[in-house]
Amino acid sequence: MGGPLRVLHVVVNMNRGGAETLIMNLYRNIDRTKVQFDFLTCKEGVFDEEIKQLGGKIHRIPYISEVGHKQYIKGLDSFFQQHSHYKIVHSHMDKMSGFVLRAAKRQGLPVRIAHSHSTNSEGGIASKVYKWYAGTYINSSATHLNACSKSAAKWLFQKDSSKAIIIRNGIDSEKFSFNPLIRNQIRRSLKICDNTIVLGHVGRFSPPKNHMFLLEMFAEYAKINTNSALLLIGDGQLRHKIERKIEELNLEGRVKLLGVREDIHSLLQGIDIFIFPSLYEGLPVTLVEAQCAGLPCLISTNISNEVDINIGLIKNLPNRIEDKGVWVQCIMKQSVKPDKRLIKKDILDRKGFEIKEIARNTQQYYLGLGGIAS
Numbered sequence: 281m282g283g284p285l286r287v288l289h290v291v292v293n294m295n296r297g298g299a300e301t302l303i304m305n306l307y308r309n310i311d312r313t314k315v316q317f318d319f320l321t322c323k324e325g326v327f328d329e330e331i332k333q334l335g336g337k338i339h340r341i342p343y344i345s346e347v348g349h350k351q352y353i354k355g356l357d358s359f360f361q362q363h364s365h366y367k368i369v370h371s372h373m374d375k376m377s378g379f380v381l382r383a384a385k386r387q388g389l390p391v392r393i394a395h396s397h398s399t400n401s402e403g404g405i406a407s408k409v410y411k412w413y414a415g416t417y418i419n420s421s422a423t424h425l426n427a428c429s430k431s432a433a434k435w436l437f438q439k440d441s442s443k444a445i446i447i448r449n450g451i452d453s454e455k456f457s458f459n460p461l462i463r464n465q466i467r468r469s470l471k472i473c474d475n476t477i478v479l480g481h482v483g484r485f486s487p488p489k490n491h492m493f494l495l496e497m498f499a500e501y502a503k504i505n506t507n508s509a510l511l512l513i514g515d516g517q518l519r520h521k522i523e524r525k526i527e528e529l530n531l532e533g534r535v536k537l538l539g540v541r542e543d544i545h546s547l548l549q550g551i552d553i554f555i556f557p558s559l560y561e562g563l564p565v566t567l568v569e570a571q572c573a574g575l576p577c578l579i580s581t582n583i584s585n586e587v588d589i590n591i592g593l594i595k596n597l598p599n600r601i602e603d604k605g606v607w608v609q610c611i612m613k614q615s616v617k618p619d620k621r622l623i624k625k626d627i628l629d630r631k632g633f634e635i636k637e638i639a640r641n642t643q644q645y646y647l648g649l650g651g652i653a654s
Contacts, residue, residue: 294325309639356383378417396436450635466550480551485516574621
């Protein structure tokens with residue numbers, strides 16, 4: 281009757297963040313003859329073209345940073361008034377989902393999902409206060425709650441966190457499985473010797489990712505092991521600050537800024553140890569990818585242990601600046617054996633991180649909600 285059920289996902293833009301990567305992984309693996317994704321965004325994103333190729337529609341309204349509070353709210357109200365035919369709106373805006381779902385509720389959209397992907401809000405005090413205000417509308421406006429982890433659910437939904445359905449940030453295990461041939465190709469392309477110890481990080485160049493700590497720590501390690509390198513995969517608002525820090529620490533040539541990449545699954549093959557000192561996270565999909573690639577992962581104690589797939593690759597460490605020596609010592613103790621990096625193919629499935637199974641369950645979830653909304 282009229283084609284697939286169309287689910288409207290709401291994000292700022294479809295770039296390579298954790299939430300956006302999950303949405304695309306789901307989108308690629310669902311049966312799009314039954315469920316189709318559309319998007320309400322505020323800015324262009326790198327996934328826009330693929331979305332169109334997969335049959336999705338992209339709607340756009342100006343973001344609050346461009347037009348201010350009143351015009352943003354007016355834009356949301358106007359959009360949902362014109363697109364009240366959607367049965368399901370799935371908002372990935374964390375606390376800002378309050379405004380989105382309030383507008384959807386005003387226009388009578390029957391299923392309104394708030395999805396938590398983090399455990400904190402970015403920005404200064406004024407920004408956090410504003411987001412807190414937006415978040416006060418979530419519990420009264422959302423009909424369903426989703427989260428990437430229990431800790432993310434507790435942060436956004438508080439007393440209602442037990443009602444949240446956990447949708448794990450799953451991946452395609454075959455894509456990330458270790459391949460020594462790809463490892464050699466990546467290292468050659470980056471002009472890195474086979475015996476160089478390579479540390480790696482994937483993430484936006486933004487404050488929560490804690491790049492300054494990472495660079496300070498690597499500078500200490502590089503003094504001990506001169507045959508070492510650091511790969512930073514990503515980009516963002518702190519790029520110039522990171523570049524200045526690299527110069528200040530005399531790490532030019534030792535730290536490679538690789539930008540936003542589509543071949544992260546290949547780049548992980550060329551890394552020896554994955555470093556992730558974030559100040560806060562929801563459930564970072566990149567850590568699931570790194571474990572699938574067989575990488576030892578040193579991560580901050582601020583990250584939920586729900587990301588650990590229990591194959592002995594995760595070690596939690598404190599991330600205060602005075603703790604950088606602890607990280608250096610752990611790196612020194614790591615055994616780097618590429619021939620030991622193959623992970624059993626069914627491990628992610630058994631641990632609930634295999635995207636094909638997550639996509640099947642999510643598809644059934646949407647179809648069930650669509651039936652309720654009919």
